[in-house]
Amino acid sequence: MEDKREEGMHIAMFPWLAMGHLLPFLSLSKLLAQKGHKISFISTPRNIQRLPKLPPNLSSSITFVSFPLPLISGLSPTSESSMDVPYNKQQSLKAAFDLLQPPLKEFLLVSSPDWIVYDYASHWLPSIAAELGISKAFFSLFNAATLCFQGPSSSLIDEVRTTPDDFTVVPPWVPFKSNIVFRYHEVARYVEKTDKDVTGVSDSFRFGYSIEGSDAVFVRSCPKFEPEWFGLLKVLYQKPVFPTGFLPPVIVDEDEDEDEDDTTWVRIKEWLDKQRVNSVVYVSLGTEASLRREEVTELALGLEKSETPFFWVLRNKPKFPDGFEERVKGRGMVHVGWVPQVKILRHESVGGFLTHCGWNSVVEGLGFGKVPIYLPVLNEQGLNTRLLHGKGLGVEVLRDERDGSFDSYSVAESVRLVMVDDEKGESIRDKAKVMKGLFGNMDENSGYVDEIVGFMRT
Structure with a gap:
């Protein structure tokens, strides 16, 4: 035997x-x-x-x-x-x-x-x-x-x-x-x-x-x-x-990669390639939960107010604030449907990751040294947020403790802290880079x- x-x-x-x-x-x-x-x-x-x-x-x-x-x-x-x-x-x-x-x-x-x-x-x-x-x-x-x-x-x-x-x-x-x-x-x-x-x-x-x-x-x-x-x-x-x-995730050489998502990825990559290194915040809140309409509005307005390039992926087309997509055109890209998340996070223009803090996404994001911005939605995501935040990793969007509501200003402030701030943001960005050696090893x-x-x- x-x-x-x-x-x-x-x-x-x-x-x-x-x-x-x-x-x-x-x-x-x-x-x-x-x-x-x-x-x-x-x-x-x-x-x-x-x-x-x-x-x-x-x-x-x-x-x-x-x-x-x-x-x-x-x-x-x-x-x-x-x-x-x-x-x-x-x-x-x-x-x-x-x-x-x-x-x-x-x-x-x-x-x-x-x-x-x-x-x-x-x-x-x-x-x-x-x-x-x-x-x-x-x-x-x-x-x-x-x-x-x-x-x-x-x-x-x-x-x-x-x-x-x-x-x-x-x-x-x-x-x-x-x-x-x-x-x-x-x-x-x-x-x-x-x-x-x-x-x-x-x-x-x-x-x-x-x-x-x-x-x-x-x-x-x-x-x-x-x-x-x-x-x-x-x-x-x-x-x-x-x-x-x-x-x-195992990194596949792009020359060997023949996934069926080629057309989707080509379009996304073309946009990402035009952005500066570490300038883009990738926004994805998972495949299971849906934000309430008012939450989508505040998140959209917050990304707009942050004045930071962003790539936002959603399961279904939401009702955006009037004129939102026109106002952020060029600086922000919205995609409805599935995306190759690992390829996006791997791209050098992506510096931050606004995430629901599901453990899969945490592993993928920190595995590439991307700085997390937390907006937990359900299941164990709040516990993951406390664990990571307690280690000085990333920032959490400020919310009402009872009803979970947040406003566009707290979104904009969190994004700018991670992506732009020279003092507080620098130490947070450095810690995410260190985690790349642990999570991505x-x-x-x-x-x-x-x-x-x-x-x-x-």
Whole structure:
């Protein structure tokens, strides 16, 4: 048996149905495949089609396993990802996801992998894997500080916090001084959403059972960045906890890149090429959340008042303030729809990144040394903002703590501080450059995965 394992393990990967989860799972899959292991990457047909093509040297090591997403009432037949459904329909997507249990169990029974690495939403998976004698690891795409704030699995399963105010204070299991809490407005939307679970299973419950049932927990971060939180996490979980590193995007040489987004990228690149180095702020608030109309107005007017070049990407065409696009023509570019974010962040004219502070975007932005400007919208984004801001990384747009409202002046001030200010801005920009060496270091990431493989072999 030991000899077989030395030849390479068979590892199944089962991410949640969101691109922000599928892509890091694929990044980890590639690193494991490079080290000689066979990967079965399991998802639904449309999500697999959306993934980038595998490099030729890994195509024989990674097999995509496709299960059609069961149809349920209230969900379109083409909705297979969180980006396909409005935020208030996310729980319907989870209800459909839960119906993948039978085909997944059949696949595991027949293929008998050594390990299955799974996401927070599949709380039912650990018991299936245990029944089949398959080792199982929960892969968290949230950093260690966020996991510690959530608490031990028992507090998640019992849902000890029930009101928004419960989430605005440091929990009792954090033994050191911490600024990592939610603002009221950040968690109010989240708590309201979990009250409407159509599955009868809250996200807290899913997280709790996914952690409790695992043999190990992998975390997309590293102890160099948040040492005290990794230490606390091991105490809270009482099981092996391993960093995967940040899993930054692999940079593809543009001459070799034949993505279908060529026409979109060519148009964007032409505009970026005309701008000065580090002069542009890239504005993107993720694929899941939508800003309210008044928030779009204030953000637009703030970008206008900043007098700074900007590239703003939106999911859907919003109602802009009258005359906005005409007034910013040449200085600002607005794009509706998908964009190659990694290529944009890599471009030398981009210096700042106005972001919702999802962990994926944080990794990509800091991996290229771009200075973050935070405008958290939902989920764990407020916690990420506190973690980074506490380390002197970036600035946060000033908002009302209760309702989350902000005005154009606070947007303009934050953008100018990061992009133009010579005194305060300089130290913030310098710190982002230092983080590029940590977040974008591929060799260090590979070393963390070596440790994980060593553990999985035993």
